[in-house]
Amino acid sequence: MSSEIQLPSVNKVDLSQQHIPQEKVVVCRGRSCRKYNAAQVFDNFRQNLPPDVELMSVQCLGQCGNGTMVVVEFVDQTWYSEVHPDEVKIIIQQHIIGKSPVKEMLYPKFHK
Numbered sequence: 001m002s003s004e005i006q007l008p009s010v011n012k013v014d015l016s017q018q019h020i021p022q023e024k025v026v027v028c029r030g031r032s033c034r035k036y037n038a039a040q041v042f043d044n045f046r047q048n049l050p051p052d053v054e055l056m057s058v059q060c061l062g063q064c065g066n067g068t069m070v071v072v073e074f075v076d077q078t079w080y081s082e083v084h085p086d087e088v089k090i091i092i093q094q095h096i097i098g099k100s101p102v103k104e105m106l107y108p109k110f111h112k
């Protein structure tokens, strides 16, 4: 008689194959947002974002006149409007690192 216990077989999950959502920052660098110094906003994100956060630029987010438009994506989307280059560090510190959106800077059309 064996004293070995038979455990039910379990399908192992390969975690390396799991889709883990990546945090992403999208900066609009379209014609309208360029008037609001979108290039400097983008550069400030590029120089200061943690390395595991993806940075993208787009040519228009469809919200012209409210630039510079910035979207932070992680599970859901958080939209920021009228982002000035000096305000990039606030978004990084409070939202990206602190996980708390900067309420005063949210785009009111999408966040009430």
Ligand code: FES
Binding pocket: 028, 029, 030, 031, 032, 033, 034, 059, 060, 061, 062, 063, 064, 065, 067, 069
């Ligand atoms: S150019 Fe930025 S929203 Fe259209």
